[in-house]
Amino acid sequence: MAKTKTQFVCSECGYASGKWSGQCPSCGSWNTMTEEMVTTAPQGAVRPASVPGRIVTFDKIPLESGKRFKTGIGEFDRVLGGGVVSGGVTLAAGEPGIGKSTLFLQIAKSLTAYGNVLYVSGEESPSQVKMRAKRLGIEDNIYLMAETEVGSILAGTEQLSPKFLIVDSIQTLYDASLSSAPGSVGQVRGCASRITQAAKHMGIAVFIVGHVTKEGAIAGPRVLEHIVDTVLYFEGERTSNLRILRAVKNRFGSTDEIGVFEMRDAGMMEVKNPTMLFEGDFGQDMSGVSIFAATQGTRPMLLEMQALCTHTQLNIPRRLVSGIDQNRLYMVCAVLEKKIGLKLYQQDIFINVAGGIRVREHAADLAMAVSIVSSLRNLGLPRDTAFIGEVGLSGEIRHVTQLSRRISECEKMGIRRVFVPKTSLERGASYGIQVEGMNTLSDVLARAF
Numbered sequence: 001m002a003k004t005k006t007q008f009v010c011s012e013c014g015y016a017s018g019k020w021s022g023q024c025p026s027c028g029s030w031n032t033m034t035e036e037m038v039t040t041a042p043q044g045a046v047r048p049a050s051v052p053g054r055i056v057t058f059d060k061i062p063l064e065s066g067k068r069f070k071t072g073i074g075e076f077d078r079v080l081g082g083g084v085v086s087g088g089v090t091l092a093a094g095e096p097g098i099g100k101s102t103l104f105l106q107i108a109k110s111l112t113a114y115g116n117v118l119y120v121s122g123e124e125s126p127s128q129v130k131m132r133a134k135r136l137g138i139e140d141n142i143y144l145m146a147e148t149e150v151g152s153i154l155a156g157t158e159q160l161s162p163k164f165l166i167v168d169s170i171q172t173l174y175d176a177s178l179s180s181a182p183g184s185v186g187q188v189r190g191c192a193s194r195i196t197q198a199a200k201h202m203g204i205a206v207f208i209v210g211h212v213t214k215e216g217a218i219a220g221p222r223v224l225e226h227i228v229d230t231v232l233y234f235e236g237e238r239t240s241n242l243r244i245l246r247a248v249k250n251r252f253g254s255t256d257e258i259g260v261f262e263m264r265d266a267g268m269m270e271v272k273n274p275t276m277l278f279e280g281d282f283g284q285d286m287s288g289v290s291i292f293a294a295t296q297g298t299r300p301m302l303l304e305m306q307a308l309c310t311h312t313q314l315n316i317p318r319r320l321v322s323g324i325d326q327n328r329l330y331m332v333c334a335v336l337e338k339k340i341g342l343k344l345y346q347q348d349i350f351i352n353v354a355g356g357i358r359v360r361e362h363a364a365d366l367a368m369a370v371s372i373v374s375s376l377r378n379l380g381l382p383r384d385t386a387f388i389g390e391v392g393l394s395g396e397i398r399h400v401t402q403l404s405r406r407i408s409e410c411e412k413m414g415i416r417r418v419f420v421p422k423t424s425l426e427r428g429a430s431y432g433i434q435v436e437g438m439n440t441l442s443d444v445l446a447r448a449f
Contacts, residue, residue, distance in 0.1 A: 014185050034185070036186055073107065088251075088252060090231075098236055104209060126146050292367035293409055311348075340445065406418075407435060418434070
């Protein structure tokens, strides 16, 4: 006879223990150990014999056409890598109220052009979903199911045979064969696994909406990210209408792309030229503010790098950043002290990338260094000048990728002068603006001020 025992599982990382504790021994989170019932087979029980799996060679496997379904929302298609893939499972996570349900209702409207779309709501009633759809101007023939039991959802999906399935959200679903509560680690993992298997078997493109924890990670174990094909994150401040969609995993495309949206009364509207949002528009030159041409995947955009240096009364000065890796600030400060001779050990330094976007490339080092020097000396930088380059430990300006794209974006946005690494310039290339190739940081500072 099968035995049932109690174990405690961390809702953040999935760590299991035989006894409860206030802090998870694995991830260190507090008050995340939840009780679950586990059924185990009795000792000495005879397990059923397994059926051998089907083995084939590559030449016998039919190659899929690779057709992608366009949603009509360019920013969303860009993040997915060109569109929705048949049989692909996409997990979209974000904070409550950031606009996940709104966006996927708009996506459902666009996908009805290719076939039936089934929208499963575990959080709202059908009338509540219809009220949101009416506000968004959506009156298409979208099939709706208000259900939380995953077995019933899959049975209804098999009966309807839709081409697309949207589940909102995975934390509200439960599997009747599991004894744990909805939203627990076991339920989230089990429901996601069954939905993924059904999607691969029936060839349905599935979108799973999920919530995030207070640390910003997807609620549930990390294995949830491993079993799906694509993981998307919604980022944005509640006080701002700006929303950023970022791919952290994509089996069908790049993970460097981002999509920029703006929340309005009519729904999520795509921002096709985000440079106007991330770069401030000031009529005069300001100290501590420089322009940097960043790339997010294949998209170039101009960002504003802000720095503030103030005299400190502390023994250890503060180094605070927003939107960039703090370790890069430490390195740039060390280079400025050693190679340029600046006395930064008496200064509190604050760095901010305007617009709330996060920069993950080292090509922003030069703009950061120039902004620090500008704030320290209280000298304004020209608004029509941009800085692109990685700063090495010897003070040299190192090579950056996609330089031609960055320079083209600068020219389009009215930049007249760009400082770039000399090693990245192509021989014989001509540009419509003044491009200056530099070897060292000291050369840039001598020409910029």
